[in-house]
Amino acid sequence: MNSLPANKSDWLIKKIIKMGGTISFYDYMNFVLNDPINGYYGSGKVELGIRGDFVTSPSLSDDFAFLVGKQIEDWLIQFKNSFLSNRKFSVIEFGAGDGSFMSGLIKYFLESRMNFWKNVSFVIIEPNQGMVEKQKNKLEEFLNLGVDILWKGLEEVDENNINGIVIANEVLDALPVERITFSKGKLFRQAVSIDKKSCKLFFDKIPIPVELLKTIELAKSKLGITIPPKNALEGWTTEWHVANSEWLKALYGKINNGILLIIDYAKEAEKYYSSMNSDGMIVSYENQKMMKNVLVNPGNCDLTSHVCIETLINDAETLGFKTLGITKQGEALLSLGLAERLYGIQKEFKEDLSNALLRREALLRLVDPLCLGDFRWFVFKKFKEKKMITNINSTCLR
Ligand SMILES: C[S@@+](CC[C@H](N)C(=O)[O-])C[C@H]1O[C@@H](n2cnc3c(N)ncnc32)[C@H](O)[C@@H]1O
Numbered sequence: 001m002n003s004l005p006a007n008k009s010d011w012l013i014k015k016i017i018k019m020g021g022t023i024s025f026y027d028y029m030n031f032v033l034n035d036p037i038n039g040y041y042g043s044g045k046v047e048l049g050i051r052g053d054f055v056t057s058p059s060l061s062d063d064f065a066f067l068v069g070k071q072i073e074d075w076l077i078q079f080k081n082s083f084l085s086n087r088k089f090s091v092i093e094f095g096a097g098d099g100s101f102m103s104g105l106i107k108y109f110l111e112s113r114m115n116f117w118k119n120v121s122f123v124i125i126e127p128n129q130g131m132v133e134k135q136k137n138k139l140e141e142f143l144n145l146g147v148d149i150l151w152k153g154l155e156e157v158d159e160n161n162i163n164g165i166v167i168a169n170e171v172l173d174a175l176p177v178e179r180i181t182f183s184k185g186k187l188f189r190q191a192v193s194i195d196k197k198s199c200k201l202f203f204d205k206i207p208i209p210v211e212l213l214k215t216i217e218l219a220k221s222k223l224g225i226t227i228p229p230k231n232a233l234e235g236w237t238t239e240w241h242v243a244n245s246e247w248l249k250a251l252y253g254k255i256n257n258g259i260l261l262i263i264d265y266a267k268e269a270e271k272y273y274s275s276m277n278s279d280g281m282i283v284s285y286e287n288q289k290m291m292k293n294v295l296v297n298p299g300n301c302d303l304t305s306h307v308c309i310e311t312l313i314n315d316a317e318t319l320g321f322k323t324l325g326i327t328k329q330g331e332a333l334l335s336l337g338l339a340e341r342l343y344g345i346q347k348e349f350k351e352d353l354s355n356a357l358l359r360r361e362a363l364l365r366l367v368d369p370l371c372l373g374d375f376r377w378f379v380f381k382k383f384k385e386k387k388m389i390t391n392i393n394s395t396c397l398r
Helices: 010-018 025-034 063-082 100-111 129-144 210-223 242-252 309-319 329-335 338-344 346-351 353-366
Strands: 022-024 089-094 120-125 149-152 162-169 178-183 186-195 200-206 237-240 255-264 283-286 289-291 302-304 322-328 376-383
Touching (some): 010 025, 010 186, 025 178, 025 186, 025 302, 063 089, 063 100, 063 353, 100 120, 129 149, 178 200, 210 237, 210 309, 242 309, 309 322, 309 376, 329 338, 329 353, 329 376, 338 346, 338 353, 346 353
Parallel strands (some): 089 162, 120 149, 162 255
Antiparallel strands (some): 022 186, 178 237, 186 200, 255 376, 283 289, 322 376
């Protein structure tokens, strides 16, 4: 992947030149995804779903949100029965994309017989204004019905204030990563430079800042992760998730009693940092096509990097989160009743065959072991209230 040319992109070129002609890969990923005018998410130009650049579970159909909704409702009922009987709960979604998950979740709560939704604040934490606009359009009908939906920055939430469920589906894979490159027996920070004559982007390397090196050393001593691995060849490169721990830290302080459900592409450290995986896990998506060259068409396609299972769990537990469990999406959704929903579609076949077939395909994609079904569900908790500490039940982990 190193040194491949990229399409011209004036806004980014100007930015890189202004910063001296070379920027870290972290800055590159941050700009191309989150720049408010030209970034893929920042500007809101992303299109999710089968007609967009890539699918996410909630963009396929409401079935995903209904199945997760069952779990969220069940957790909240346990909160209510244990210690939160008179308080209002929050269901907080980070990085809500085009609003599909929140829309499906609210439909689930409105359809459930218990009027439970009246005790729930639905909150979206989304830093990209372009995405907020999409979400507001999608959720307008529920706002008009009086459903309590708020958009907030995490900094606006008071410390120890969240009582409820926090979900982040495919958000950590969109947080900028550092990339570390092994060259001539030394580790470097991967950078992106501009060739001033041709205006093409290419991969470069710059020294690793001491702080970054320290996090790599720490992972070695705590988790046995060796970077570079034995037998790494010249040019071996990996992603290093510096933003996950910052994100978890900012969130941890805000939770009073809560469950955090993170769903994402994930790999075991042993495979992630092996010498065989010589170019990391980061890829880009455009028009449903996956590309290894992440310098192509910057700002017009998604960049996504798998999370590392062990480092994510370690980051969370170091802060004080307790791990309730980790499972694959396929297994979680089957435990939550995906097979029954699939069976239920049979009734729809006579009424509307084409829609029933589409729904069936969407449900099967959610559990496809080669893609979404292999996503990991990480379930963490932080409870200040002692009563809940031992006995929370999670159907998705059975
Ligand atoms: C791959 S999309 C996932 C969208 C949605 N969760 C879904 O599953 O359809 C990533 C989302 O995370 C948002 N995002 C990026 N950085 C974020 C951050 N630091 N905090 C919260 N959301 C973020 C993006 O704007 C976008 O809405």
